[in-house]
Amino acid sequence: DAKTTQPNSMESNEEEPVHLPCNHSTISGTDYIHWYRQLPSQGPEYVIHGLTSNVNNRMASLAIAEDRKSSTLILHRATLRDAAVYYCILRDMDSNYQLIWGAGTKLIIKP
Amino acid sequence: DARVTQTPRHKVTEMGQEVTMRCQPILGHNTVFWYRQTMMQGLELLAYFRNRAPLDDSGMPKDRFSAEMPDATLATLKIQPSEPRDSAVYFCASGLSSGRTPDTQYFGPGTRLTVL
Numbered sequence: 364d365a366k367t368t369q370p371n372s373m374e375s376n377e378e379e380p381v382h383l384p385c386n387h388s389t390i391s392g393t394d395y396i397h398w399y400r401q402l403p404s405q406g407p408e409y410v411i412h413g414l415t416s417n418v419n420n421r422m423a424s425l426a427i428a429e430d431r432k433s434s435t436l437i438l439h440r441a442t443l444r445d446a447a448v449y450y451c452i453l454r455d456m457d458s459n460y461q462l463i464w465g466a467g468t469k470l471i472i473k474p
Numbered sequence: 475d476a477r478v479t480q481t482p483r484h485k486v487t488e489m490g491q492e493v494t495m496r497c498q499p500i501l502g503h504n505t506v507f508w509y510r511q512t513m514m515q516g517l518e519l520l521a522y523f524r525n526r527a528p529l530d531d532s533g534m535p536k537d538r539f540s541a542e543m544p545d546a547t548l549a550t551l552k553i554q555p556s557e558p559r560d561s562a563v564y565f566c567a568s569g570l571s572s573g574r575t576p577d578t579q580y581f582g583p584g585t586r587l588t589v590l
């Protein structure tokens with residue numbers, strides 16, 4: 364299974380943009396890149412996913428490198444409610460669609 | 475606002491007792507996942523169902539854990555007998571898989587299990 368590497372933690376100031384990096388150098392052509400986040404004492408929630416092109420939704424943007432070996436989740440204006448653990452996950456459509464969860468990045472938002 | 479529900483939310487039991495956790499997936503979803511989360515291991519996939527059929531339970535200790543979907547509205551995870559090392563938060567998630575694009579997984583609030 365392809366693996367992802369993320370920093371253990373990051374800090375950002377409230378109302379500033381946040382760029383959360385993820386390396387996935389062993390990604391295969393059929394792997395989708397997923398991002399989920401887990402707020403304290405809650406279950407994980409979906410944030411965004413993509414395959415090759417950059418993606419935007421109401422929560423965030425996903426920038427995927429041209430070689431697909433890395434990606435960046437962008438929160439355009441972080442709030443205190445965005446403090447969570449962010450998981451970058453690869454999902455192989457040729458397998459049983461399993462999500463292989465890493466340790467994630469703990470995002471700390473400073474007021 | 476459709477949500478995955480899980481019961482109980484908290485369970486404290488003694489070693490050796492049977493524990494049953496229940497999950498109601500979002501109506502219309504055809505995939506169900508059971509995860510376990512601990513501080514040491516993070517999130518681990520225990521079992522995965524599609525259209526009520528088990529597709530993967532390789533992450534589940536076979537001797538004591540069992541997962542079933544008696545019908546499309548109920549998924550169960552049973553531990554018998556329970557052990558202290560089973561203490562964790564157990565999450566259920568559901569999704570709608572078309573087979574072409576990855577389905578978004580919607581997680582329930584979890585069951586916090588403590589085995590004494």
